[in-house]
Amino acid sequence: MTCTDNDRDKAFGSARVSSQRREIVSATLQLGGAFTVDELVRAVHASDAGVGTATVYRAVSALEGSGWLERVGVRDGSALFARCEAGAEHHHHVVCEGCGRVEATECTVSGTTAPADGFRITRHEVTLYGLCPECSAGESKQG
Amino acid sequence: MTCTDNDRDKAFGSARVSSQRREIVSATLQLGGAFTVDELVRAVHASDAGVGTATVYRAVSALEGSGWLERVGVRDGSALFARCEAGAEHHHHVVCEGCGRVEATECTVSGTTAPADGFRITRHEVTLYGLCPECSAGESKQG
DNA sequence: GTGTATGCAAACTGTTTGCATGGAC
DNA sequence: GTCCATGCAAACAGTTTGCATACAC
Numbered sequence: 001m002t003c004t005d006n007d008r009d010k011a012f013g014s015a016r017v018s019s020q021r022r023e024i025v026s027a028t029l030q031l032g033g034a035f036t037v038d039e040l041v042r043a044v045h046a047s048d049a050g051v052g053t054a055t056v057y058r059a060v061s062a063l064e065g066s067g068w069l070e071r072v073g074v075r076d077g078s079a080l081f082a083r084c085e086a087g088a089e090h091h092h093h094v095v096c097e098g099c100g101r102v103e104a105t106e107c108t109v110s111g112t113t114a115p116a117d118g119f120r121i122t123r124h125e126v127t128l129y130g131l132c133p134e135c136s137a138g139e140s141k142q143g
Numbered sequence: 144m145t146c147t148d149n150d151r152d153k154a155f156g157s158a159r160v161s162s163q164r165r166e167i168v169s170a171t172l173q174l175g176g177a178f179t180v181d182e183l184v185r186a187v188h189a190s191d192a193g194v195g196t197a198t199v200y201r202a203v204s205a206l207e208g209s210g211w212l213e214r215v216g217v218r219d220g221s222a223l224f225a226r227c228e229a230g231a232e233h234h235h236h237v238v239c240e241g242c243g244r245v246e247a248t249e250c251t252v253s254g255t256t257a258p259a260d261g262f263r264i265t266r267h268e269v270t271l272y273g274l275c276p277e278c279s280a281g282e283s284k285q286g
Numbered sequence: 287g288t289g290t291a292t293g294c295a296a297a298c299t300g301t302t303t304g305c306a307t308g309g310a311c
Numbered sequence: 312g313t314c315c316a317t318g319c320a321a322a323c324a325g326t327t328t329g330c331a332t333a334c335a336c
Contacts, residue, residue, distance in 0.1 A: 018335070019334095020291080020292070036325095038324095050293080051292085052294065077300090077324070094262045094264070119273050119276070128267045129264070129266045130264035131265065158316090160310080162309095163316080179300095196318095197317080197318070198317055
């Protein structure tokens, strides 16, 4: 992962960047796929146990606000976040249930058409779940 | 709404049916569309304030278990439930953001194809949001 | 120097659970 | 008569917030 401090700093947009926030961004990149805030807190604590949970929550909110992170779903009652390259373009996510990896995928839902009784559709939420090529291969080997 | 006690009782499958559970089912039908547990509790309290929150949660779980109710999404951090006629068939939901009405809609997502990098898709979640014909008409009148 | 991010802990919300009791079957 | 559903309250998990302080700008 080639990621400079400058890259990390850009994640927060115009907000201030502290050492903690830089660590949080690094941990996000290390996790790679989708993660809960709790998992992110653990990852951050691996390099600095002094970072508070509230700080991580606030940083995640800031990152979500700047568009660098996205809320991609829910797992066991906690919000799932993931870094997504697709940015502001309309897209959805494929979540690997093996390793948590998240990829952007284009929207295959027929946009604003009315599927039932003349509903006027304004937005939709789509999340695909499955296995990435690696996990898919591992799965078929193990049975 | 033509719904006999017998209909209400069937909602719980083979589980026991108490007067509270019958009231909960009635309240569900009165609400009509999607609702949170909190809204359901309020509706139930309109006819019997003595019903406990835990009872409603337990009844909702039982109704979900029997397939009579479905979890159709999340609103403000609380789970959204709705009665759905579609039953066990694969389908999705259209939620009216005006009145909360929920309709089943057939799946327009191209099933198990791999949208990105050879992912093997096993399942997906789709929820459509918009305005039903009535709310859509009201909206355009009011601007 | 100003204002924002931090850390701590408490508060808050939605949901679940333990327990004694009443009611459905 | 047995066993499950109930009601109450406490417990619980995830998340947010208040406040004094440290630090980025």
